[in-house]
Amino acid sequence: MYLEVVRRPAKKESKDQHQHPPILFVHGSYCAAWIWDEKFMPYFADHGYSCYAMSLRGHGASEGLLAWASLADYVDDVAKAAAGLGTPPIIIGHSMGGLVVQHFLAGHKAAAAVLLSAVPPSGLASSVMHMTMFSPDVLWQLGLLQSLGPEAVSPEVVRRAFFSDGTPVQAVRQLLPRLQAESHRIAAELMAPAQPNPPAEKVPVLVLGGDADIFLPTSAFRETATFFGGDLEVLKGAPHGLMIDPVWWQPAANSILAWLAGRGL
Numbered sequence: 001m002y003l004e005v006v007r008r009p010a011k012k013e014s015k016d017q018h019q020h021p022p023i024l025f026v027h028g029s030y031c032a033a034w035i036w037d038e039k040f041m042p043y044f045a046d047h048g049y050s051c052y053a054m055s056l057r058g059h060g061a062s063e064g065l066l067a068w069a070s071l072a073d074y075v076d077d078v079a080k081a082a083a084g085l086g087t088p089p090i091i092i093g094h095s096m097g098g099l100v101v102q103h104f105l106a107g108h109k110a111a112a113a114v115l116l117s118a119v120p121p122s123g124l125a126s127s128v129m130h131m132t133m134f135s136p137d138v139l140w141q142l143g144l145l146q147s148l149g150p151e152a153v154s155p156e157v158v159r160r161a162f163f164s165d166g167t168p169v170q171a172v173r174q175l176l177p178r179l180q181a182e183s184h185r186i187a188a189e190l191m192a193p194a195q196p197n198p199p200a201e202k203v204p205v206l207v208l209g210g211d212a213d214i215f216l217p218t219s220a221f222r223e224t225a226t227f228f229g230g231d232l233e234v235l236k237g238a239p240h241g242l243m244i245d246p247v248w249w250q251p252a253a254n255s256i257l258a259w260l261a262g263r264g265l
Helices: 041-046 071-083 096-104 125-134 136-148 153-161 169-178 183-190 217-227 249-262
Strands: 005-009 024-028 049-055 090-094 111-116 207-209 231-235
Touching: 005 041, 024 041, 024 071, 024 096, 041 049, 041 249, 049 071, 049 249, 071 096, 090 096, 090 207, 096 111, 096 217, 111 249, 125 136, 136 153, 153 169, 207 217, 207 249, 217 231, 231 249
Parallel strands: 024 049, 024 090, 090 111, 111 207, 207 231
Antiparallel strands: 005 049
16 A cells, blocks of 8 residues: 655755654644645754655545544554654654554654644543533534535634634635545544553653644643653644644744754754
């Protein structure tokens, strides 16, 4: 089965001549590898990292059936992409992809892991209850995206769900056609997934999120950091879409770079 992997080599003229492990980016629901190539991949390549972003099965240009793809299927996809890099990568997962990375760590080696706005080990049940009370329109729009496609979704609600307040709605309109439905099975699994097993080997973990994330409260980030004994950083005022938000992508990337530098990576 073919899996799409978008590549950006490290810039040779980077001031940082340290030999870094490669970075493998794992996307969340409704998107694909392209979302990393908008901002993060060029930036990390400029800082000397060879960057790879994969599309999980049924996403982007990857083959495979989407409708009933499971969490275990996605973990297998990540393992296949990581094996192709030849050395354990720094692995960065966003939202659903962050939970996939958590399960990947149980049976595979990584140089480090960054869990960005990641679904916590316990899943989304408590978050959905929170959204039902405070952001029911966002839940409704996600249902429309899943059932009818991006053309049925309100750009304004998507902007509020994923981006900071200063993001122009027009920028969201340009993004919408690239979104896609997600696996029905994974949508159910995310509510109450099996707990990830502890990593096979001790691995540095950074949990990074924003306190303006509509989908995930800061308690979810604390849960994940505690589970893995990792470092936690919460960006005040930052939304869910940290790697693509026009205001927050660079502060988020700089936080990751500083954390990696502190660990000699």
